[in-house]
Amino acid sequence: MGLEVSDVVAGYTREVPILNGLNLTAEDGRVTVIIGPNGAGKSTLLKTIYGYLKPERGSISHDGESILGYAPKDMLRKGIAYLIQGHSVFPRMLVEENLELGGWILGSERERREALERVYERYPRLKEKRRLPAGILSGGEQRILEIARLTMTGPRTLLLDEPSVGLMPKLVTEVYEEISKLKEEKYTILIVDQNVKKSISIADYVYALALGENRHEGTKEEFAERLDEIVKEWI
Numbered sequence: 001m002g003l004e005v006s007d008v009v010a011g012y013t014r015e016v017p018i019l020n021g022l023n024l025t026a027e028d029g030r031v032t033v034i035i036g037p038n039g040a041g042k043s044t045l046l047k048t049i050y051g052y053l054k055p056e057r058g059s060i061s062h063d064g065e066s067i068l069g070y071a072p073k074d075m076l077r078k079g080i081a082y083l084i085q086g087h088s089v090f091p092r093m094l095v096e097e098n099l100e101l102g103g104w105i106l107g108s109e110r111e112r113r114e115a116l117e118r119v120y121e122r123y124p125r126l127k128e129k130r131r132l133p134a135g136i137l138s139g140g141e142q143r144i145l146e147i148a149r150l151t152m153t154g155p156r157t158l159l160l161d162e163p164s165v166g167l168m169p170k171l172v173t174e175v176y177e178e179i180s181k182l183k184e185e186k187y188t189i190l191i192v193d194q195n196v197k198k199s200i201s202i203a204d205y206v207y208a209l210a211l212g213e214n215r216h217e218g219t220k221e222e223f224a225e226r227l228d229e230i231v232k233e234w235i
């Protein structure tokens, strides 16, 4: 069933709504990409889904159950994790300590250890570097650490805000290879990224937003054909 956003109106103040009746479905086990010009409301949508902003109107559900009013820990318990925009690695803390932060809702030492083992199995390069300060990792590795940290609580749904921002092209490719692996593992993934071509390349379904409204939507193939035309509308 995945994630469903229906007729959502939300913003940072009551007077100025940023999302104006948005609708979106992120199907289970699929990659859904949101594109749009700067200020279209893409990040605001992810913040609203994750409960940081309270919608004035509309509904948001996950696997058919309303998640409106949930705190981040409730989201994690329901299997939804969120990569916020910008850098969120703590550079002076060890790689392992950064990962442990991702498991903050796990109750026992045993659960935390098992989660770490699972993540290390999936990300052997992080295991090799677990005793290093995270700030020593390359930009791409830090982003992969952030993504790995998201998986500590065993989520099924990932919200990723600008996973490739600020990375040079080679590292963008590395990060997208990691996201492609998560796609193969059937995570439900909702991505916002300025790198439209890269994000669409792994998408199953794409939404283009403008001014907090739905502007276009369709499959990757439909978008690939119309991409130049759609991007021209933003300029």
Ligand SMILES: Nc1ncnc2c1ncn2[C@@H]1O[C@H](COP(=O)(O)OP(=O)(O)OP(=O)(O)O)[C@@H](O)[C@H]1O
Binding pocket: 012, 018, 036, 037, 038, 039, 040, 041, 042, 043, 044, 045, 194
């Ligand atoms: N914390 C905030 N307080 C008030 N207004 C905000 C805040 N964050 C964003 N906005 C406004 O909300 C609107 C949408 O911003 P948002 O960051 O969601 O856009 P976006 O589509 O993600 O753009 P970008 O690609 O530039 O990140 C913008 O007009 C922005 O100025």
